[in-house]
Amino acid sequence: MSSRTPIMAGNWKMNLNHLEAISHVQKLAFTLDEKDYEGTEVVVLPPFTDLRSVQSLVNGDKLKIGFGAQDISVHDSGAYTGEVSGPMLAKLNCSYAVVGHSERRQYHGEDEAVCNAKVKAAFRNDIVPILCVGEGLDVRKAGNQVPHTLAQVDGALEGVPAEQAERLVIAYEPVWAIGTGEVATPEDAQEVCGAIRGRLAELYGQDVADKVRIQYGGSVKGDNVNAIMSQPDVDGALVGGASLNTEEFARIVRFRDQ
Numbered sequence: 001m002s003s004r005t006p007i008m009a010g011n012w013k014m015n016l017n018h019l020e021a022i023s024h025v026q027k028l029a030f031t032l033d034e035k036d037y038e039g040t041e042v043v044v045l046p047p048f049t050d051l052r053s054v055q056s057l058v059n060g061d062k063l064k065i066g067f068g069a070q071d072i073s074v075h076d077s078g079a080y081t082g083e084v085s086g087p088m089l090a091k092l093n094c095s096y097a098v099v100g101h102s103e104r105r106q107y108h109g110e111d112e113a114v115c116n117a118k119v120k121a122a123f124r125n126d127i128v129p130i131l132c133v134g135e136g137l138d139v140r141k142a143g144n145q146v147p148h149t150l151a152q153v154d155g156a157l158e159g160v161p162a163e164q165a166e167r168l169v170i171a172y173e174p175v176w177a178i179g180t181g182e183v184a185t186p187e188d189a190q191e192v193c194g195a196i197r198g199r200l201a202e203l204y205g206q207d208v209a210d211k212v213r214i215q216y217g218g219s220v221k222g223d224n225v226n227a228i229m230s231q232p233d234v235d236g237a238l239v240g241g242a243s244l245n246t247e248e249f250a251r252i253v254r255f256r257d258q
């Protein structure tokens, strides 16, 4: 039995303005009971423009919902128009920052070097990166999902020391399962999540590998979450579409009851 606390994180992507964000988090807080937070970490990842509102609500009402950003600059300050830095996110009490989401890789050309610099920027500011990795359909069809994903892990973690790496969250998100309704089978998820943990053990030793939480992401819903979470190396879910529906996200948080 693993001692890792499951982490259910809602990546809202580019949805919900700051007023909608307040209403959404309030509704989530009303929907979840005290016991839902026992043994499960609940996190929301709103757009940058919502973070101050979410922070005020969460901190003001002492909600047990964690929050973080969907991206982070590689720089801490300076002439980088449009970027948002780690110190700015840390000042907003962000616990997490997503790094290397496939949509950033695809639409903004983020490569391993950028992901590596963002992982380091997050840790430098005491923010835990949620490092996203995973293969596209062509790689999956060729059967190369494991080496492809492990190369992404290697690249993003280059030069990251063990004492930081043990706090990491890694999200295995096969690109072909994102927003498509086509969820990976529990065995597909376990194959790659297990391989990621194996690589972490090679890089940092088994103790560190056993502490890192590895999420699955890609069309997670209330109906499929339990089977995926039953896999030994899956420690949570990174949820897109279903996190915009409070009832559905609450079902995912209550994965043990589904």
Ligand SMILES: O=C(CO)COP(=O)(O)O
Binding pocket: 011, 101, 173, 177, 178, 179, 180, 181, 217, 218, 219, 220, 238, 239, 240, 241, 242
């Ligand atoms: O990309 C995802 C989360 O980061 C997954 O999105 P969906 O849950 O909408 O497939």
